Each structure stands twice: as C-alpha cells, then as structure tokens.
Amino acid sequence: MHIHPDAASVVRDLAPDEPVILNRPxxxxxxxxxxxxxxxxxxxxxxxxxxxxxxxxxxxxxxxxxxxxxxxxxxxxxxxxxxxxxxxxxxxxxxxxxxxxxxxxxxxxxxxxxxxxxxxxxxxxxxxxxxxxxxxxxxxxxxxxxxxxxxxxxxxxxxxxxxxxxxxxxxxxxxxxxxxxxxxxxxxxxxxxxxxxxxxxxxxxxxxxxxxxxxxxxxxxxxxxxxxxxxxxxxxxxxxxxxxxxxxxxxxxxxxxxxxAEYNSMIVRVEKRRGTELFINDGAYGALFDAAHVAWRFPVRRIAADGTAGNDVESEDFSFYGPTCDDADFMEGPFPLPGDIKAGDYIEVGMLGAYGAAMRTGFNGFGSGPVESVTDEPMSSLYRGDRDDPRVSDNVVSLR
Ligand SMILES: Cc1ncc(COP(=O)(O)O)c(C=O)c1O
Incomplete structure (x- = not known):
C-alpha cells in the first residue's frame, strides 16, 4: 500500500481501472x-x-x-x-x-x-x-x-x-x-x-x-x-x-x-454517461450499498481523467448506475457534480468508512480493487472544529 497526498494523485499515478479504497489513518x-x-x-x-x-x-x-x-x-x-x-x-x-x-x-x-x-x-x-x-x-x-x-x-x-x-x-x-x-x-x-x-x-x-x-x-x-x-x-x-x-x-x-466513517473514501471511474445518469464501477453490491438500498447521499467530487481536480464548471445533479447487470444496481442520489463530467473521469466518493468499504462483494465479478492511503482531510468531519456550528469550535483533538 502506498501513501499519496490525495485522490487526484492516486488517479495520476494509477489511472485505475477498478475502484480504489482510500484509507485515512x-x-x-x-x-x-x-x-x-x-x-x-x-x-x-x-x-x-x-x-x-x-x-x-x-x-x-x-x-x-x-x-x-x-x-x-x-x-x-x-x-x-x-x-x-x-x-x-x-x-x-x-x-x-x-x-x-x-x-x-x-x-x-x-x-x-x-x-x-x-x-x-x-x-x-x-x-x-x-x-x-x-x-x-x-x-x-x-x-x-x-x-x-x-x-x-x-x-x-x-x-x-x-x-x-x-x-x-x-x-x-x-x-x-x-x-x-x-x-x-x-x-x-x-x-x-x-x-x-x-x-x-x-x-x-x-x-x-x-x-x-x-x-x-x-x-x-x-x-x-x-x-x-x-x-x-x-x-x-x-x-x-x-x-x-x-x-x-x-x-x-x-x-x-x-x-x-471518515476513515475511507473511494475513487470510482465514470464508464458511460447517459444524460444525468453516470455508469460507474462500484455500486449496490460494493461500497455504495447504502447509497442504493437506503438512498444514503455521500459527498462526491470529480477528478478529471488526467488527475486534475476539475470542479470549476457549474454542478448538476446526477444519479449513478453500478457495474453489475441488474437494474437494482442504482443509486438515485442526487449527487452534484460538474455538468461537463464524462466517461473516463473519476469521482471520489467520501465518508465510506462506515458500512461502505465493509459492504463490498464480488458479485458479477466486480468489487475488488486496490487500497491506498492518503494524507488529506476527509470530505467532512465531526472532529476538526471547522463546522459552522459555533459550539463545535473546541472539538479539535490534537494529533500527537
Ligand atoms: C449491537 C450493536 N452495537 C453497535 C452498533 C454500531 O452502531 P453505529 O454504527 O450506529 O454506531 C451496531 C450496529 O448495527 C449494533 O448492532
């Protein structure tokens, strides 16, 4: 397992064909x-x-x-x-x-x-x-x-x-x-x-x-x-x-x-776009189990195919289809992503440490992929003291 600064760097290094789980120790x-x-x-x-x-x-x-x-x-x-x-x-x-x-x-x-x-x-x-x-x-x-x-x-x-x-x-x-x-x-x-x-x-x-x-x-x-x-x-x-x-x-x-929850995120790749539906390479039988089965909305951000973070275009709401052959492999979202997102681009899906990474199955031959470590912050956090609520400003626990 390698240590990278962030998801974009993983995309640049690996251009991964399979979903990648990212650890944030x-x-x-x-x-x-x-x-x-x-x-x-x-x-x-x-x-x-x-x-x-x-x-x-x-x-x-x-x-x-x-x-x-x-x-x-x-x-x-x-x-x-x-x-x-x-x-x-x-x-x-x-x-x-x-x-x-x-x-x-x-x-x-x-x-x-x-x-x-x-x-x-x-x-x-x-x-x-x-x-x-x-x-x-x-x-x-x-x-x-x-x-x-x-x-x-x-x-x-x-x-x-x-x-x-x-x-x-x-x-x-x-x-x-x-x-x-x-x-x-x-x-x-x-x-x-x-x-x-x-x-x-x-x-x-x-x-x-x-x-x-x-x-x-x-x-x-x-x-x-x-x-x-x-x-x-x-x-x-x-x-x-x-x-x-x-x-x-x-x-x-x-x-x-x-x-x-903050321990994992995942990089998925867009394999096809059909209007506002994105066909990605993880889904209901993978780490996005809750997104499919209980319509859980996870935070998302686009990483362009060349590994640059391309989030400057106005966002649109998308839904996802996972990689298996069945209609139930669907995640309604909405997941807001740049309107020009296309096949070949990657998406980092955040906050998948709880009941996410643990839910992956090998159904239909999908579900395996590398695990890498990154050092940037999770997409949101209860523990960093940077939420809007003024009562949380002293929540920070120092990293000794
Ligand atoms: C007995 C028991 N304890 C703890 C947990 C963890 O719950 P949570 O992830 O909501 O904190 C569960 C979850 O199903 C549970 O069944």
Whole structure:
C-alpha cells in the first residue's frame, strides 16, 4: 500500500481501472481519541462497521481496548489482530458453538441477550460459568435515527424486568444495553432510551453494574448535519447519573459509524454517461450499498481523467448506475457534480468508512480493487472544529 497526498494523485499515478479504497489513518485516530478522551465512560468499537485489521490496530493504538463483536468470525479476527483486546459478543442471537468458542478459546466473558432462550443457551454453552458478564438488550425507539434498529432485537419493557431478574441469577456482572438506531440525529434519542432503562430497572429491583448506550452516534453527510457529539455525551452523562444503579456502575458506548466513517473514501471511474445518469464501477453490491438500498447521499467530487481536480464548471445533479447487470444496481442520489463530467473521469466518493468499504462483494465479478492511503482531510468531519456550528469550535483533538 502506498501513501499519496490525495485522490487526484492516486488517479495520476494509477489511472485505475477498478475502484480504489482510500484509507485515512489520521482521521480514524482523531475520531478514536475524541471518543476515548471525551466520552464519560468506556468506548467499544463496533467491528461490523468496518472490520479492517489496519483500522482495528489504529483503534487499539488510540486507546480503544474493548471491541463489540457480532459473529464468531469477528471474534476470531479481533483476537488474532489484537491478542489483548477485550471482546464483547453483543449480538443477542448466537449459536451455542459460537458462544462456547468465544468463551473457552478466546476469553470472551461479555455476552448480550434479549430472551430467556438466549440466556439458557449462554449458560449451557459456557457449562454454567460463574464469571459471565451479561447485558440484557432493551428494545428502544429509533425515531431520532436515520436507520432503524428497533424491530429486530431487544426485549420489550413489559418483559424486561423478568429477564433482568433471571439474568441476575446467573451473571457475575449485569448490564443493560440498547441501540437507538444508526445515525441518531438528536441527543434526545438517548434520553428517551435511558428513561426506558430506568423504568425496567425500577420494576426489576436488581443491582445493575453497567449501562451500555450502544452505537448510533452520527457522522456528517450531505443533508445530515448533526449537533456536536459533546451534546450527546453531556446528556448521556447526566441521565446515566440519575439512574437507580450501583454507585460504581460503569457507562459504556459502542459506536461503529462515528469511529470510522471518515476513515475511507473511494475513487470510482465514470464508464458511460447517459444524460444525468453516470455508469460507474462500484455500486449496490460494493461500497455504495447504502447509497442504493437506503438512498444514503455521500459527498462526491470529480477528478478529471488526467488527475486534475476539475470542479470549476457549474454542478448538476446526477444519479449513478453500478457495474453489475441488474437494474437494482442504482443509486438515485442526487449527487452534484460538474455538468461537463464524462466517461473516463473519476469521482471520489467520501465518508465510506462506515458500512461502505465493509459492504463490498464480488458479485458479477466486480468489487475488488486496490487500497491506498492518503494524507488529506476527509470530505467532512465531526472532529476538526471547522463546522459552522459555533459550539463545535473546541472539538479539535490534537494529533500527537
Ligand atoms: C449491537 C450493536 N452495537 C453497535 C452498533 C454500531 O452502531 P453505529 O454504527 O450506529 O454506531 C451496531 C450496529 O448495527 C449494533 O448492532
């Protein structure tokens, strides 16, 4: 992997035929340090958002020691990459073999669950272990978030007290976790969720050792400008302290998106233009999965075929077709690009570090391509202190 100043330089050097993923290690370090320094509790990285081994190492070097893993493959990956990391298996539905391997072979003691069946499974698979750290996942609303996580997992408030009591019987350490949905656009999402946690704990009357406010912390995308992350941290801290929990109870969070969105962008090439539709070489089965499936709008900029940044012409709104043979490989956008963009030009698509680079498949023979590193800034950032909101001016975390 080479280090380049920016995407235009990659185009000049490689004139790539295939999409190129660009890593920005400095941006990932800055995000991790921001969370480690400013979140008033422990920070877990949600590996699913981007399981790149390089990124896992960056998180570790920046002070993230705990990792939220959701599958046995993620358990093995983190254990292999970071032998001393603490693994937390936070998928509420696991196989017994996965639980046993995680516990006996990889030293994972923390598991989440949202049903009595899962609790019994964990007890069986760990042969009645007495050092289990168990987190009951509560179902909470996703109404403040761009992507819902409210339907699939989580025990309802009516059943939560009984599950908390049953889990307390076998757990050495008991937590409550939830997920407010991804890209939560208001800190109030966490207030609402913590109110539900309060109701569940009060009804259950059990000692709680940990509250995990999950992921959902936002990044910046076109049309999605969240408030500063400090607002989220402050309100979470206040409401955490007001809960009826053990005096030494811990506060955790497990962000994915906010820790890695700025880590990657991607260079794609325009293979054909048809009016305002551009046929490009990555799409719905690649890193642009969310652009196709949930109409996510990522920031874009044109790099001319000769590697010059040619954004001086008035912009027009474009949609994209990906490279596979199927109509669903379509990204509506709109993606504003110079009106004279043409086949042979390249486009840098930004903010693809979370649920972007991780989503690439080889469907139809497309989806592979080089990975390079660049040293310029991501197309937008929550951590540089240069957003318009005056409250974010002191957000900068220095790069030591
Ligand atoms: C259990 C759990 N924790 C954390 C995350 C990360 O969420 P986000 O990327 O929104 O921060 C997810 C995402 O699906 C999740 O399922």
């Amino acid at each position: 400095h941006a990932a370090r800055r995000a991790a340090r921001f969370f480690v320094e400013k979140f008033p509790g422990k920070v877990l990285y949600a590996v699913k958002a981007n399981p790149s081994a390089d990124l896992l190492r960056l998180q570790w070097e920046s002070g993230v020691t705990h990792f939220d893993v959701a599958s046995i493959a993620e358990v093995r990956l983190v254990r292999e990459t970071l032998p001393e990391a603490t693994l937390c298996f936070m998928h509420p539905v696991k196989t017994e073999r996965a639980i046993a391997e995680a516990y006996f072979d990889h030293g994972c003691k923390t598991f989440s669950l949202d049903s009595v069946e899962e609790l019994e499974k964990i007890v069986r698979a760990t042969k009645g272990a007495t050092d289990l750290r168990l987190c009951v996942r509560l179902r909470v609303s996703s109404e403040y978030s761009e992507l819902s996580l409210a339907s699939k997992f989580g025990v309802d408030l009516t059943e939560a007290p009984a599950l908390l009591q049953a889990t307390r019987q076998v757990a050495d350490w008991l937590g409550v976790c939830f997920h407010v949905g991804s890209q939560a656009m208001s800190p109030f999402a966490y207030v609402q969720a913590l109110e539900r946690v309060r109701a569940a704990i009060a009804e259950a009357s059990v000692v709680i050792d940990m509250i995990d406010v999950g992921g959902g912390f936002p990044s910046v995308y076109p049309g999605m400008e969240p408030p500063p992350l400090e607002d989220y941290f402050k309100i979470i801290h206040q409401h955490f302290y007001a809960l009826p929990i053990a005096y030494n109870a811990e506060l955790w969070c497990e962000p994915g998106r906010a820790l890695c």
